[in-house]
Amino acid sequence: MNSKVILLVEDNPDDEELTLMALQKNNILNEVVVARDGVEALDYLFGEGAGSFPQRRLLPTLILLDLKLPKVDGLEVLKRIRSDDRTRMLPVVVLTSSREERDLLESYSLGCNSYVRKPVDFAQFVEATRQLGLYWLLLNEGPPVKP
Amino acid sequence: MVHRFHGFLSALSARVSPVVSVLAIGAGVAALVGWNWHVEVLRRGLAGAVSMNPVTALLFILAGICLALHGRPFSGARGLWAQGLALVVMGVGGWRLLAYGVEGMGRLDQWFFADQLAGDLPGRVNEMSPNAALGFVLLGLGLLVMNWTTRRGFRPTEVCALLLNLLSFLALLGYLYEVPWLYGVVTFIPMALPTAAVFLLLSAGLLFARRDRGWMRLILSSSPGGVLVRQLFPLLVPALVLLGWLRLAGERRGLFVAEMGTTLYTIVAILLVGGLIWWSARTLHHTDKARRQAEHFFTLSMDMLCIADREGKLRRINPAFAETLGLTMEEMLGRSFLEFIHPEDREKTEREAEQVILGQPTRVFENRYCCRDGTYRWFWWQAQFYEDDGLIFATGRDVTEQKRAQREFRLLNEALHERATQLDASNQELEAFSYSVSHDLRAPLRGISGFAQALEERAKGMLDETSQSYLLRVRRAADRMGYLIDDLLKLSRLTRTEMRLEAVDLTGQALGILTQLKQRDAERQVEWRVQGGMTLQADPALMQVLMENLLENAWKFTSKNPQAQIVVEMSVGESGEKICHVRDNGVGFDMRYASKLFGAFQRLHSMVEFPGTGIGLATVQRVVRRHGGRVWADSEMNVGTTFSFVV
Numbered sequence: 111m112n113s114k115v116i117l118l119v120e121d122n123p124d125d126e127e128l129t130l131m132a133l134q135k136n137n138i139l140n141e142v143v144v145a146r147d148g149v150e151a152l153d154y155l156f157g158e159g160a161g162s163f164p165q166r167r168l169l170p171t172l173i174l175l176d177l178k179l180p181k182v183d184g185l186e187v188l189k190r191i192r193s194d195d196r197t198r199m200l201p202v203v204v205l206t207s208s209r210e211e212r213d214l215l216e217s218y219s220l221g222c223n224s225y226v227r228k229p230v231d232f233a234q235f236v237e238a239t240r241q242l243g244l245y246w247l248l249l250n251e252g253p254p255v256k257p
Numbered sequence: 258m259v260h261r262f263h264g265f266l267s268a269l270s271a272r273v274s275p276v277v278s279v280l281a282i283g284a285g286v287a288a289l290v291g292w293n294w295h296v297e298v299l300r301r302g303l304a305g306a307v308s309m310n311p312v313t314a315l316l317f318i319l320a321g322i323c324l325a326l327h328g329r330p331f332s333g334a335r336g337l338w339a340q341g342l343a344l345v346v347m348g349v350g351g352w353r354l355l356a357y358g359v360e361g362m363g364r365l366d367q368w369f370f371a372d373q374l375a376g377d378l379p380g381r382v383n384e385m386s387p388n389a390a391l392g393f394v395l396l397g398l399g400l401l402v403m404n405w406t407t408r409r410g411f412r413p414t415e416v417c418a419l420l421l422n423l424l425s426f427l428a429l430l431g432y433l434y435e436v437p438w439l440y441g442v443v444t445f446i447p448m449a450l451p452t453a454a455v456f457l458l459l460s461a462g463l464l465f466a467r468r469d470r471g472w473m474r475l476i477l478s479s480s481p482g483g484v485l486v487r488q489l490f491p492l493l494v495p496a497l498v499l500l501g502w503l504r505l506a507g508e509r510r511g512l513f514v515a516e517m518g519t520t521l522y523t524i525v526a527i528l529l530v531g532g533l534i535w536w537s538a539r540t541l542h543h544t545d546k547a548r549r550q551a552e553h554f555f556t557l558s559m560d561m562l563c564i565a566d567r568e569g570k571l572r573r574i575n576p577a578f579a580e581t582l583g584l585t586m587e588e589m590l591g592r593s594f595l596e597f598i599h600p601e602d603r604e605k606t607e608r609e610a611e612q613v614i615l616g617q618p619t620r621v622f623e624n625r626y627c628c629r630d631g632t633y634r635w636f637w638w639q640a641q642f643y644e645d646d647g648l649i650f651a652t653g654r655d656v657t658e659q660k661r662a663q664r665e666f667r668l669l670n671e672a673l674h675e676r677a678t679q680l681d682a683s684n685q686e687l688e689a690f691s692y693s694v695s696h697d698l699r700a701p702l703r704g705i706s707g708f709a710q711a712l713e714e715r716a717k718g719m720l721d722e723t724s725q726s727y728l729l730r731v732r733r734a735a736d737r738m739g740y741l742i743d744d745l746l747k748l749s750r751l752t753r754t755e756m757r758l759e760a761v762d763l764t765g766q767a768l769g770i771l772t773q774l775k776q777r778d779a780e781r782q783v784e785w786r787v788q789g790g791m792t793l794q795a796d797p798a799l800m801q802v803l804m805e806n807l808l809e810n811a812w813k814f815t816s817k818n819p820q821a822q823i824v825v826e827m828s829v830g831e832s833g834e835k836i837c838h839v840r841d842n843g844v845g846f847d848m849r850y851a852s853k854l855f856g857a858f859q860r861l862h863s864m865v866e867f868p869g870t871g872i873g874l875a876t877v878q879r880v881v882r883r884h885g886g887r888v889w890a891d892s893e894m895n896v897g898t899t900f901s902f903v904v
Contacts, residue, residue, distance in 0.1 A: 124704035230739030
């Protein structure tokens with residue numbers, strides 16, 4: 111049992127299912143917590159247990175963040191993650207359909223670690239997921255966790 | 258030339274009054290010195306003639322000082338002194354004059370050197386003559402009212418000066434023609450020669466002390482009148498004096514009798530005066546001719562010309578002014594120009610006119626005049642006030658059309674601005690649209706493609722071959738739609754980016770793209786030839802996209818040809834523009850469809866033969882259009898295609 115948690119922030123149930131499938135296909139067996147909008151994501155990360163998440167929870171090892179979200183959008187979530195000492199170092203991968211220049215610019219200027227455009231073709235998507243997992247969960251040495 | 262002369266004249270005339278005051282004081286002092294130290298010539302001027310009375314000498318000194326005081330800017334104290342001295346001169350002269358008629362009045366002129374006065378000439382006491390006393394009355398009065406001008410421009414000082422001038426001239430002529438009663442009066446108390454001379458000088462001093470007013474202004478002006486006065490008087494007066502003297506001398510020496518003398522005198526005087534009149538008439542005629550010729554412009558002018566007095570009443574206007582307003586000259590003359598001005602502009606025009614009268618420098622002034630038909634016209638004015646004439650001269654230009662054009666221009670500009678704003682808004686909408694297309698349309702496609710594949714894997718062995726191929730088709734269709742959306746987005750992004758013109762190295766770009774194509778497609782045998790040193794003024798990023806599309810097309814459509822050839826070259830068009838050509842020896846297309854070639858999603862070949870989305874050439878055309886250029890194609894089936902473009 112891998113104790114590294116992945117936080118997937120995704121409002122589209124199809125994309126959520128496909129992402130989970132792709133992770134499974136690549137034998138990435140970490141626990142995946144799904145937040146279905148920006149508010150839920152922030153609640154998981156900073157909430158006081160008032161939301162849908164239990165009081166005791168692990169900070170995720172990797173955050174997969176969609177940009178277009180209801181309520182609070184992805185860029186706002188990213189801004190909050192980077193402006194809080196506890197989550198400043200967390201690897202955030204922006205995973206989105208858009209390849210608009212301004213989204214790329216904004217994401218990088220707010221400090222995302224990488225930017226992946228979800229391909230239409232599932233096989234390609236699985237491949238992209240595999241590389242992500244390989245890098246962020248196995249090769250990359252995460253920041254030291256504060257006790 | 259005229260100006261230089263005028264400057265000289267002005268400088269000279271400014272010195273007359275000060276010099277006269279010095280001479281008068283000097284003559285007075287000299288006479289007193291002559292009395293005191295018995296220097297005869299200083300007080301008589303002429304042997305055997307009567308001497309200047311000492312009181313007369315004193316009054317001359319006072320009058321000279323008074324005149325000198327008048328020559329300065331007036332201050333309170335100086336003014337009072339001058340008025341006081343003038344009153345003394347006038348008072349003493351008047352007193353002496355009265356004493357001739359009234360028994361028992363003090364005579365005043367016997368105060369100094371009384372012992373000498375008695376023996377000035379054998380058998381007669383030296384006195385101030387009645388005409389000298391009158392001269393002092395006139396002189397004192399003239400000095401007293403020096404600064405007084407009536408509303409109609411009449412200056413009493415000038416009359417005093419003129420009378421004084423006649424008085425002294427008469428006495429001088431008497432000495433010249435040896436006619437004693439001319440310089441004496443009934444009881445024969447003669448005026449001394451120096452006295453007469455100083456009076457003559459002082460009469461000039463009185464006039465010249467205020468040379469910028471009244472008669473002197475005319476005499477010194479550059480107008481024909483001034484010129485005539487200045488030329489006639491100095492000629493005529495001495496000539497007539499000389500003529501009189503010659504006549505008298507001739508008669509006295511017995512050369513001819515009085516009748517003959519008078520006849521000769523009259524004839525010569527007529528010839529002389531007539532000649533001068535004739536000469537001045539000719540001068541006037543010429544200057545008037547020049548003036549009348551200049552007047553023609555007044556009637557010819559297309560601009561408004563008008564002359565108005567201080568009250569704004571129109572004294573003269575030119576026909577153009579009346580015609581522009583649709584009025585007649587008679588309707589306008591004599592009325593104030595303010596009556597014709599748009600009510601809203603009246604106040605500012607009045608203010609402007611006041612400034613002009615105060616001598617403000619003229620500048621372009623704008624107002625509206627109202628025409629007979631109730632419309633208004635805009636005029637630009639330039640005006641100046643001429644003190645000499647007391648009139649405002651103004652020229653106006655009808656700028657209604659310019660104003661209208663300006664207004665239209667402004668409206669157009671505003672409309673354009675509005676359009677630009679709208680365009681901006683719709684551009685932003687387009688941006689938002691393409692953004693959401695890129696995001697929202699691709700998500701469902703991922704679902705279709707992804708779940709079709711998942712289904713395919715889960716149902717392996719349960720589905721027959723046909724069903725499997727259906728699922729495969731679902732996936733392919735979704736993938737293809739993904740490409741289409743991507744290409745569309747690229748196309749829209751092309752038109753949204755900022756343009757940046759610079760010299761683009763077309764040769765380098767083409768070679769780079771072809772090399773990449775070769776790497777991607779290593780087994781293809783393609784020969785290419787790219788002309789060296791091709792450059793274009795264009796946006797480098799857009800040109801890259803354009804060349805990529807054209808060369809990829811060439812690459813693709815030559816795939817059936819084992820000896821594929823691609824040529825990139827440049828030629829010069831008729832009007833000197835650079836034309837770029839991309840040639841291939843590929844399959845070509847039917848020129849009947851050439852018009853459809855550049856439409857988005859237009860394809861002239863089957864998907865199976867040549868895959869593609871049909872966006873490539875639309876992209877090319879869009880790039881060319883953004884540069885304001887054009888693109889066209891020539892092709893022959895199975896021979897090849899040439900794409901040419903100008904940017």
